[in-house]
Structure formats: structure tokens, C-alpha cells
Amino acid sequence: MRDPKPRSGGSGVSLTRADRARTVASVLRRQVMRGAFPGGVLPDERALIAEFDASRNTVREALGLLRDEGLVERRRGVGTVVTGRAYEHPLGELSGLAEVLQRHGVVVNEVREARVLRPPLTVARRLGLPEGGAAVYLERLRRVDGIPLSLDCTYLIPEVGEPLLAHAGKTPRTLENHDVFDLIETATGMPLGSAEVSVHATVTDPATCAVLEMPAGGAILAVERLTRLADGRPADLEFLHLRGDRLTLHATLDRATRYTDPSGSTGSSSS
Numbered sequence: 001m002r003d004p005k006p007r008s009g010g011s012g013v014s015l016t017r018a019d020r021a022r023t024v025a026s027v028l029r030r031q032v033m034r035g036a037f038p039g040g041v042l043p044d045e046r047a048l049i050a051e052f053d054a055s056r057n058t059v060r061e062a063l064g065l066l067r068d069e070g071l072v073e074r075r076r077g078v079g080t081v082v083t084g085r086a087y088e089h090p091l092g093e094l095s096g097l098a099e100v101l102q103r104h105g106v107v108v109n110e111v112r113e114a115r116v117l118r119p120p121l122t123v124a125r126r127l128g129l130p131e132g133g134a135a136v137y138l139e140r141l142r143r144v145d146g147i148p149l150s151l152d153c154t155y156l157i158p159e160v161g162e163p164l165l166a167h168a169g170k171t172p173r174t175l176e177n178h179d180v181f182d183l184i185e186t187a188t189g190m191p192l193g194s195a196e197v198s199v200h201a202t203v204t205d206p207a208t209c210a211v212l213e214m215p216a217g218g219a220i221l222a223v224e225r226l227t228r229l230a231d232g233r234p235a236d237l238e239f240l241h242l243r244g245d246r247l248t249l250h251a252t253l254d255r256a257t258r259y260t261d262p263s264g265s266t267g268s269s270s271s
Helices: 017-033 045-052 056-068 097-101 121-127 158-170 180-188 206-212 255-259
Strands: 072-075 079-082 087-090 107-117 135-144 147-156 192-203 219-229 234-243 247-250
Touching (some): 056 072, 107 158, 180 192, 206 234, 219 247
Antiparallel strands (some): 135 147
16 A cells, blocks of 8 residues: 655645654654553554554554564564553652652662762762762662663762761662662761752663663663752762663643742733
8 A cells, every 4th residue: 555645744844654654653652651552452553544544554664663662563463562661750859760660660779889989070070079089989770670771870979978888788788679869868867959950862882782781772861960968968960871762751841830920920921
């Protein structure tokens, strides 16, 4: 079956079958990631053709994109089934991975390194440490039900990191079974306050791909998070490498807050 004539995108640009397949795949990808299909089986091709008002070739190409990402596969006599899913990590709250994902499975941290070292100068400056001073470094591979999800590299100020290491030394497997945030608050007796977060997507280097058990050239979400204690002091600086095919970052945003001044009155805007 041949695809119909390319449609206009509204600005004179003709949309190709690949464009339409990408659009269909985007919607299906989101549904797969949220576990929207009961029993893990996608609707058959005829249902998808009707739902998206697309040709059979477009639907098959969209499913092929998801198959290449490792999210679905075709099984004879069954149909297209979900083989992978992604987990949501909220950006609107200061939570560790285990706190967020414990309802989805068992979160285990494989400790790759835990020691005192001299951090890079840029890290020392972000943490407010003197040049040449020490920091505690943790590197952990995070898994949910055995599936690698993130590689976390964490630098902690000595006042936080050294009690944390001492506490972990007294309690076996502490670093494997707890989030850093929980460990900080337990070891220091001080609550955490706020965090600054930045995110960018990047192609994974071969070494990180190997650790995260990803295909070569796979994409990751690189997250940098500077967390402060309740008194405002920097506590830890994390460089998180999240598998782009297994984790999504989620936030609920309110545009109305743009128009509310500190006195509580709401302004208006024109477009």
C-alpha cells in the first residue's frame, strides 16, 4: 500500500510519511512509557490506523521506530507487545530515585566508588570549598529490578560526606539501599533545603554505555544538581547520567504564577 500524497503542515511545508510516522511514534511512546496498554499489548494495526487517521505504512514505520528504541517488539500470534518502559522522575520535588521509584520495583545501588579526594576546581567552587580542599566522592549505579537506570557521581562537602561515610561504615549495605538525600539527613541530623537543577541531552560515551548496558550511541539525560542544606550551605553536587530510554523527567507548571506579584495581586497580559 502506498502512502497518500504528502499533506501540508500549514505553512506550505509538505509532511512526508516519515514526519507523520514520527508524530504517531511520539504519542505511542508516551503511552508505552506510562503503561497505558493493559496486558502490555498495543492495539492492532487497524485500530491504530483509525485512531491516527494514518496509512498502514505510516503506522508500521512508527512501530518500527519504537522497536528500534527497544520499547516494543512484534510477536507472532500476539501482536506488538511492550518490552521496555520508562519511569517518571518529578522535577518539582527534591526526591531521590529510590523515593520516587520504590513503588515500581526494588531499587538497588551498586557502589562503584566511595572515598575522600580533592575535587576538580569547578566542583570545589560550586560547593564553596577552598582550592585544594577535600570532598567526599560517591559513584553509584542505580538499578530498578536489575535494570540499570542511572549512573550517579556525587561530591559532598566534608561536613556532610565524612559523617555519611562513617554512618555507612557502621551499617552494612547502607550505601546500596538508601538515597544520598536520606543518608545526608540521617548522618548529619540536618534537613535539606533547596536544589538547583539543570538538564541537557547528550550522546553517551562508550564507557558510560557499557556501565548502563545501553546500545552504543544511545542518548542520556545529563542532570547537574546542586543541593543545599536548610541553612543555605551547599551540601552536595551531583552529576546524574539517566538512561533516556528508561527515565523521563516530569513537572507540573503553572503559568498563572508569572502574573502574580509578591503582594498577591494578579496582573494581566496581552498577546
